[in-house]
Amino acid sequence: MDLTWYLSLSAVLFSIGVLGVLLRRNAIIVFLSIELMLNAVNLSLVGFAQDFGDVHGHILVFFVMSVAAAEAAVGLAIVIAMFRNTLTLNIDEINLFRG
């Protein structure tokens, strides 16, 4: 299949993820959007790998997935800790670092 399709899908997914991060207020949804962005990138990576016949793209995807897993664990822990303290998941209300 043509590479353009893969990249278009990847771009659409990434844009949805960006919009989700920027616009949603729920911390967990924001989190999910970040995962979406990561996977959009993964998709473009495997697309390129297949197109160029280069295995490096596949390997890099494994790295991204493992880092994303670790990040998810830490991130969810932070979200839980935050919720316990503030009893809210609305990130508009969480502005401890306001100058």
Added chain:
Amino acid sequence: METKALVQIILLLPLFGAAINGMMGLFWPAWRSQEKLIGGLALAAVAVPFAVTCALFFGFDTGHGDADHAAGEIVRYFTWLQAGSLSVDFAYQIDQLSLLMTMIITGVGSLIHLYSIGYMHGDKGYWRFFPYLNLFIFAMLNLVLAANLPVLFLGWEGVGLCSYLLIGFWYTDLKNSAAANKAFIVNRVGDFAFLLAMFIIFQTVTSAPGFSGTFGLDFATLLAPETLALFEGSTGLWVALLLFIGATGKSAQIPLFVWLPDAMAGPTPVSALIHAATMVTSGLYLLARLSLLVLDQPGAMVVVAVVGALTAIMAATVAITQNDIKKVLAYSTVSQLGYMFLAAGVGAFFVAIFHVMTHAFFKACLFLGSGSVIHSMHHVEHELEHKGLIPSTHGPKPHDSEAAQNTLRHNPLPYDGPFDAQDMRTMGGLKKYMPSTRWTFLLSTLAIAGIPPLSGFFSKDEILFFAFKFGYDGNPLFFAVWFVGILTALLTAIYMTRCYLLTFEGKPRWPAAMDVKPHESPWTMTGPLWVLAGLAVFAGFLGMPPAVTETFGLPESWIHHWLGAEYGGPVAEIKHEIKPSKGIEWLLLGVGSLIAAGGVALAWVFFRFGERGPEADGSVRKLMGIFYTPASKKWGWDEAYDAAVVKPVVEGSRKGLGPFDKNIVDGAVTGLAQSVRGLAGVLRGAQTGVVQTYAAALVLGVVVVVALMLLV
């Protein structure tokens, strides 16, 4: 051992003594209570150099003993400063003058260290006191042994520092710290003049035609005839005058003497060692060392002689009005220093050094005697406080204050104000309780008064004779100087006898004198007194005038032979064409003895052989006439300095520099801070604390960067 090693011992032992005692006391508090150890160490650090100095002194080879062969040697250790044509060595000059001064410093210094062991016993600052004293000895030895002006200046500043530390020794009393500051600041004025003199000397020598190589302001080069030739005329005059101003600071002459009376705030052994016997004579030593240079400037010599004479009489008139025993001795010291400068001004530098020596003996003895008296009067004060007879200054108030009031009503203090252990009006009759102190004090009093044949008679009379000789040679101004000297001699005899009579004779005047008795000081204090009194009695025979020696067929004046340039010594003197005959010389000797004896007798009559106390001051007042009141106000010097220097500085700071500092300097600093703060107030709006704002900025940034990459 060779001289180099011996000089090293002399110089370094006091320094090590100061370092060891100081460091141990500073870092190991348990050391501080080891009084015997500290005192013994400090004493040894001065006594051993004294022994070494004796060996050098008595083994000194005067060589040919004529003008063409200067004796002495210079020991060099290392080069201290080197820059361009300046190259200063750490070098010391061992000759007759420096050895004699070293003998006085280490000898009197050892005695005063021994005395201090007794005097400072029990003081909380005991461990601080001895390092300071050792350090002073080190600095003073640097001063007199130096072979060039920079090393001398090192010692000069060192003694100033030690003097400051010791005047402010009991620094918890603000009065003492103020006195220490005063001494330091006034001395700085003189030091500045000294520095200027050194600059001029260096500039003159190095810019002379034909100069090549380096110059280290060493005396050997400076006093060589070809160098001295450069200083003829106004350059030499300025150098001599600036050196003299430097000397007036350290040696307490008009107009910079004001610090010395206040310096009595320090412990009494310090007053004896630093502010009477050694440090204050260093200005005079400087002039004697550079006598060849100064002698070429008749204008400067006149200034020195006149200032010396004025200081002598001014301080003597003040001394006669004082009631504080140490103040009397302080003004007496200023007066005697005036005599020494008078001697230097009439070109008799060796006589000036002779008077330095005799004065070191009798004045140190007098100061230590007064210290012994103060020591026992403190004991009286404590007894009186203990019995509740005077209000306590330290402890709680006595319970039966009514009884104290009654006692004071019957036995009042002879003046208003609290009990003062230094006030002679509370003393009287001490001879019964303190025989050793009394006899040594009496001997020294007679010596300073100039009673023949004690030491003060010979040194003072020689000074006056040289002044007279100058006048006789056709300079009438010096007859006036001579007359002022004679008048001062009379005043000296009166005020010293008054001081002795008020302190030791008559009836005790402190409250409850029947019950509270003072006691003689321990041997560590009376021992040095006796040694110094002995020296004060006999030292005069080292410098008998020619009239006496020739008439009795005695060997000529030792001090003249030892120091005089014509015998190979380092100290030059003036030569006169017309000399007074031997008859006149004898006449002057007679006048001098009569004046001294007359002064003593007069004071004795005023005070009815000591039967009358302070009330007899009325007679002194009558004798002094209109001069008494201004003299008792110390001629208003302090007030004048206050009005001329202190007030303008304080007011100027308050009115000019204060607002400048507050508005302009502080304004610039706070203004800068405020503008930074204002800018930050604007910028901080960007930091909302909401994560999504930051993410949006991030995305926006990416978009801009990508757009730029695509478009440009």
